[in-house]
Amino acid sequence: MAQPLRILHTADSHIGADWPDRPRTDRPRRGDDILANHQRVLAAAVRQRVDLVLHAGDLFDRPDPGARVLTAAAEPLLQAAVAGIPVVLVPGNHERSIIPANVLLSHPNIHVLTTPATRVFHLRGTSVAVSGFACLRRDAARQFARAVAETGWERVSAAIRILLVHQTFESATCGPAGFRFRSGDDVVERVAVPDAFAYVAAGHVHRHQVLAHPSSVGPPIVYAGSCDRISFAEIGEPKGYVRIEVDGHRLTHAFVEHAVRPMVIRPMDVSGLSRAALVDQVESILRSLPEAAVAQVRMTGQAHPDLLRGLELPQTARRVRPDVIFSVVANGIQRPVGTPRRAAAGSPGTAFDVLEAPACTVIRCTTGNARHLPRRAGVYALHDAAGRLLYVGKAQDIRARIRTHLRDTDRSNFFRGWAQQVARVDVRPVDSDLEALLVEAELIRRWRPPFNRQMRRWMEYCYLVENGPPLGTLHVSPRPDPRQSSFGPFRSRRAAEDARAASAAWLGLALCPPELPQDPLPAAGGARLCERFFAGQCSGPCAGRISSAEYARRTEQRNALLNGTDDAVLCELESEVDGTRLDDARENHPYVRLLRAAFDHAALLRNAERLRFGMLFLPARPGVRKAAFLGHQSIRFDSIENDVTDAERLLTRWQSAVKGETNGARLSVETVDALLIVARALRSSPAGVRYVGPATLPNVSPAALLQEAFAPSCAPAAPCDHERRIKPSRTPHGVR
Numbered sequence: 001m002a003q004p005l006r007i008l009h010t011a012d013s014h015i016g017a018d019w020p021d022r023p024r025t026d027r028p029r030r031g032d033d034i035l036a037n038h039q040r041v042l043a044a045a046v047r048q049r050v051d052l053v054l055h056a057g058d059l060f061d062r063p064d065p066g067a068r069v070l071t072a073a074a075e076p077l078l079q080a081a082v083a084g085i086p087v088v089l090v091p092g093n094h095e096r097s098i099i100p101a102n103v104l105l106s107h108p109n110i111h112v113l114t115t116p117a118t119r120v121f122h123l124r125g126t127s128v129a130v131s132g133f134a135c136l137r138r139d140a141a142r143q144f145a146r147a148v149a150e151t152g153w154e155r156v157s158a159a160i161r162i163l164l165v166h167q168t169f170e171s172a173t174c175g176p177a178g179f180r181f182r183s184g185d186d187v188v189e190r191v192a193v194p195d196a197f198a199y200v201a202a203g204h205v206h207r208h209q210v211l212a213h214p215s216s217v218g219p220p221i222v223y224a225g226s227c228d229r230i231s232f233a234e235i236g237e238p239k240g241y242v243r244i245e246v247d248g249h250r251l252t253h254a255f256v257e258h259a260v261r262p263m264v265i266r267p268m269d270v271s272g273l274s275r276a277a278l279v280d281q282v283e284s285i286l287r288s289l290p291e292a293a294v295a296q297v298r299m300t301g302q303a304h305p306d307l308l309r310g311l312e313l314p315q316t317a318r319r320v321r322p323d324v325i326f327s328v329v330a331n332g333i334q335r336p337v338g339t340p341r342r343a344a345a346g347s348p349g350t351a352f353d354v355l356e357a358p359a360c361t362v363i364r365c366t367t368g369n370a371r372h373l374p375r376r377a378g379v380y381a382l383h384d385a386a387g388r389l390l391y392v393g394k395a396q397d398i399r400a401r402i403r404t405h406l407r408d409t410d411r412s413n414f415f416r417g418w419a420q421q422v423a424r425v426d427v428r429p430v431d432s433d434l435e436a437l438l439v440e441a442e443l444i445r446r447w448r449p450p451f452n453r454q455m456r457r458w459m460e461y462c463y464l465v466e467n468g469p470p471l472g473t474l475h476v477s478p479r480p481d482p483r484q485s486s487f488g489p490f491r492s493r494r495a496a497e498d499a500r501a502a503s504a505a506w507l508g509l510a511l512c513p514p515e516l517p518q519d520p521l522p523a524a525g526g527a528r529l530c531e532r533f534f535a536g537q538c539s540g541p542c543a544g545r546i547s548s549a550e551y552a553r554r555t556e557q558r559n560a561l562l563n564g565t566d567d568a569v570l571c572e573l574e575s576e577v578d579g580t581r582l583d584d585a586r587e588n589h590p591y592v593r594l595l596r597a598a599f600d601h602a603a604l605l606r607n608a609e610r611l612r613f614g615m616l617f618l619p620a621r622p623g624v625r626k627a628a629f630l631g632h633q634s635i636r637f638d639s640i641e642n643d644v645t646d647a648e649r650l651l652t653r654w655q656s657a658v659k660g661e662t663n664g665a666r667l668s669v670e671t672v673d674a675l676l677i678v679a680r681a682l683r684s685s686p687a688g689v690r691y692v693g694p695a696t697l698p699n700v701s702p703a704a705l706l707q708e709a710f711a712p713s714c715a716p717a718a719p720c721d722h723e724r725r726i727k728p729s730r731t732p733h734g735v736r
Contacts (some may be wrong), residue, residue, distance in 0.1 A: 005124045007244035008045045008631045009253075011166070011203030012226035013038040013623055014094065015073035021066045027318060030228075030294065033261055035072055037227040038100040040258060041241045042076035046083045047418050051123040053080055056164025056224060057092025057135055074105050081109035086121050088113065091134040092166040092203060098134065113164065116150035120158055126246060129156050131197075132164030135204070137186075138182070140167055144188045153196075153249075160246055161196055166203040169221050174205050175233050177404055190214055190221060198251045199244065206230060207237050208255050222253060232296060235263040246562055262323070264295045268419055270333060271301030271386075275311060282313055282328075286320045294325045300332040300421065300450060302388070332450045334388075335466060350426040351381035351389050355439070355523035357637035363427040367406055370425060373399040378429040379439045381449075385423040392443045395434040398427050431620045434681050434689060438628055441674040442635045461669045462496050463488035463561065471510045471541055472547070472555040474500045480666050487562040487602065489669050499598035502591040503561060505532075506573060507554045508539035508546070539559030561595065564602030568597050599695050607682075608675035615650075615697060616678060617709040621686035625709045629654055631661045635674050640709055648704035648707075654697060 014581040015038055019031025045053050051617060059073055077087050091099045099105070099112050111119050116133040131151035136143050144167065153161060167188050173180045181187050191214045191623065195198055200221040208225035224242045229235065239718050240257040244682065246694045270278055282297060289295050299308075308330055317326035349363045378398045382391045382405065395401035402425055424713045430436045465477045476496045480486035488494040504511050533536040539546040539554070560566035574592055611630050618626040627650060629636040636657055640650050667675060680689060690708050692700070700708075 002124070004245045004247040005052075005126050006048065006050040007052045007054060007128075007162075007246070008041070008048075008050045009054045009056065009201045009224045009242040009244060010041045010227060011057070011201075011223065011224045012058045012092070012230070014058055014061040014075065014226065014230050016065050016069040016229060017061040018068065019072075021068050028323070029367070030230075030325060034228045034230070037239065037258065037260065038073065039076045041227055042060050042080050044241070044256075045080050045085060048243075049083075050085060050656055052121060052128065052130075053077075053085055053087040054162070054201045055087065055089040056131065057090050058094045058200050058203060059089060059092070060095050060692070062094060063096040067545075071486070077105065077110060078107055081107040083344065085109065086111065086119075087162060088119060088130050088132065088165050090132045090166055090203075093135045093137050095135075096522065103485045110122060116147050116152075116474075117157055117618060118151045118153050120156055126248075128160045128162065129153060129159040130162050130164055139193075140186045140188055141184065144192050148192075148194065153194075153230060155235060159249060160198050160251060163193060163200045163219070165200065166589070168204055169202065169211055171211055172205045172223065173209065174207050176235055186477040190218075193218060193221065195219070199253065201242075206234055208240070208242070210253075220253070224255075228264055229294070232265060235265065261610065262290045262293045264289055264293045265472035266295065266297050268297050268299050269301040269421065270299050270303045270307060273301075273303070273307075275307065278307065278569055279311060279313075279316065282316060283320050286324065287442075289324055296327045296329060298329045298332060300390070302334050305333075334448075334450050349387075351383070351392065351447060352379075352426060352428050352439075355637055356444060356634065358690060363429070365425055365427075367422055367425065368400065370402045370406060373402055373427060374429065375399050375423070376429055377431075377433070377436060378427045379436050380428075381426040381443065382422045383424040383426070385419040387424075389447050389449050389451050392440055394430075394440045398429075402427075405541045429569075431626060432618050432688070434616075434677070434686065435618045435628075436634055437515070437624055438674055438690060439637070439675045441677060442637075445634075445670050445674075460493075461489035461491060461672070462493050463490070464496050464500055466559075467512075471512060472552075473510055473512050474504075476500070484664070485559055487559075488605075489667070489672060490601070495601075498594045499562060502594040503558045503598070504625055505537040506591045506595065507558050507569070508537065509554060509558060510538055510541055561599055562602055564599055564604070564606045567596075567599045570599055574684060600663045604679050605667060605672070607679040608672065610668075610679055610693070611675050611691070613661065613694035613697075615654060615692045617690040617692070627709070629657050630675060630678065631657060631671070632668055633661060633671060635671065640706075642706060642710055644706065647705045651697070651700070651702060651705060658694075 010456060013029075013034070015035055016430075017031055017034055018029050019035065020417075029286055055077075060069065065073070081087055089099065090113045094208055095508075098114060105112060106715050111130075113119070113132040114134050116131075118129055118131040118139065120127055120129045122128075131153040132147070133147045133151060136147060147164070153163075168181050168186060170181055170183055170189050183189065190211055193213060195213070195218045199219050202221055202223045205223045206226040207223065209223050211221040211223075213219055213221065222242055223236065225239060226234070227241070228239055229729070230236060238257045240255060241259045242253050243256050244251060244253045260299065266289075268281060268285065273281065285297060286295075295491060308328075313328050317324060350364060352360075352362050363378075375397050377394075377396050379392065379394045380398055381391055382393075406422060428439060430439065443449075448710040449706050463477050463480045464474045464487040465474045465481045467475060468484055474487075476493055477486075480488070487499075488496065501508065501511070530538065532546070533540045533543075539551065541548075541551045557566075557569045559571060570573050570592075573595070603675065612632050614630050616628040616630060617640070618628065620626045623642050625640050627638040627640050629638070636653075638650060638653065640646050681689065690711055692705070697705075
């Protein structure tokens with residue numbers, strides 16, 4: 001009996017992760033394990049004499065691997081190719097859809113499908129067509145069908161057709177909390193895969209899984225998963241590869257697991273510990289770890305920032321357990337500070353008391369009674385036994401989300417390592433997604449919970465500030481300068497630097513020392529030109545290579561771009577790169593994506609600035625609307641009934657709030673995220689959401705305010721003008 005055709009499917013090797021070209025210390029690294037398991041998979045292909053190897057993207061961890069990483073990743077592939085096994089690869093998102101050219105990958109048996117293509121292989125008397133393309137990094141849902149068609153799979157005949165891609169498919173799951181991808185711009189619908197394929201070899205999601213095609217005759221969509229656990233988000237996941245067998249026209253597949261290092265997360269509360277006691281506790285944890293584990297200690301509690309300084313815990317770990325790969329996460333430690341002022345005396349002591357809002361029902365329960373929480377939308381706060389707020393979140397189903405947090409399993413517990421400290425849950429029900437977002441943002445701003453790392457980053461926001469004439473160069477600053485043109489805030493220093501460098505390079509503007517090396521070249525007239533001039537990235541204003549009027553015009557174009565007021569110069573760039581396919585222009589040109597992101601961010605900031613001191617009305621129960629006052633320094637919450645007296649009360653509160661606010665020239669970094677949330681929401685005109693601007697509120701009557709608050713639908717707002725004049729009406733509208 002003839003042996004069936006065998007194919008090996010692997011993906012997401014991520015060679016180069018935690019694998020420096022010049023390591024400073026000799027210690028076990030995750031990069032060594034990742035490389036070893038990549039080699040193990042390819043060695044299995046050679047040992048088992050498979051007929052074809054498929055690699056579904058992210059061979060490398062970064063788009064610019066060094067020679068050492070290139071060689072390490074390519075050698076196992078080359079060994080398979082030399083053994084006569086065809087190897088087909090597609091580039092992934094970590095490689096920015098391009099696998100670097102390398103002589104080791106130029107073997108005739110190695111096929112890299114950077115552009116949509118189909119390769120046909122005749123293996124054991126069976127023709128196998130492999131169609132694939134590089135990762136679609138933006139708008140994949142819309143571009144996927146076109147990319148599949150461009151492979152030309154319909155123009156070739158084959159007994160078995162396989163689609164090799166590095167994409168996220170709808171209903172795929174990942175992470176310890178079991179996050180499931182839903183439809184979106186970058187999520188491909190399973191139904192988009194043609195039924196004619198027998199198998200989809202997928203990469204990008206690191207958990208091995210098989211997705212059923214919606215059609216009864218459609219192919220299975222199989223993620224091989226990563227060869228090793230790349231991060232602690234994959235704790236508890238099995239790792240290996242997929243073996244495919246083809247017997248005639250019948251295709252079967254099976255996951256082959258191999259052993260990887262155990263991953264362990266251990267929580268540690270440092271509150272009240274001395275430095276010596278902390279070291280003793282770390283050593284005790286180290287001695288209790290499994291053999292050759294990858295371990296992480298996640299520290300929480302309240303302590304002075306100097307507690308860990310000079311302790312050299314990694315060196316302690318290498319001394320006590322040299323077989324363990326050890327790390328410490330300490331950003332859960334809070335410095336002891338006073339708690340925020342409570343909103344009202346005699347409050348019941350929940351996290352929501354700091355909100356400037358009328359009294360509302362807050363559900364409190366212990367973790368043991370979480371199953372009794374309601375199945376509705378809300379904002380929740382998790383506390384430890386001492387009453388310290390650990391985390392604030394929101395969910396459509398509060399009960400399901402809280403029970404997911406508290407579930408004591410490796411796969412589902414996203415907060416493993418500190419969720420064991422949760423003792424109490426506070427829940428504030430909400431009536432809309434926008435209300436939940438605003439309440440969550442305001443609570444995080446006021447309390448600064450240790451595990452809300454993403455939304456606490458406003459403390460790291462920065463600006464681009466102009467240095468003034470004659471060159472008008474920009475520098476990154478933690479705060480704006482009222483005397484100079486300032487742009488931002490940017491969410492990170494890297495985003496600010498990218499916008500600064502891209503705008504300067506495209507418009508030929510100067511970047512002066514100390515940013516550039518101090519070895520400029522002499523030019524005519526005694527001026528000295530730097531290497532940016534000779535690279536075509538600077539117009540040479542210091543040497544008079546450009547008139548002062550033209551340079552000033554370019555500076556104004558940059559300022560308009562970074563202010564979000566005029567993107568004409570950017571549109572010219574996009575048209576020059578590719579006038580008909582803007583997506584490709586953004587992908588292929590080094591400046592387009594950065595400049596477009598900077599302009600869109602600045603335009604959204606301008607819209608957010610216009611929202612300050614306005615009133616936002618949100619849906620609630622019949623006869624009631626929620627209201628949010630969008631201040632410069634805080635968000636205040638209220639509600640309004642369909643009653644003129646209540647409208648008068650709300651207007652009086654708004655006037656009092658405006659008097660108590662300090663109006664800054666620019667957005668406050670503390671409230672910028674909340675205002676951006678509203679600006680994004682108003683662009684999509686959500687049903688039941690109304691906005692009344694500060695120019696209208698001083699002159700509006702209570703009856704007209706009721707008409708606006710209880711209008712049946714939200715009319716679209718202009719992209720840069722969210723304020724609309726309210727027409728008075730004798731009779732207020734009711735709720736639909």
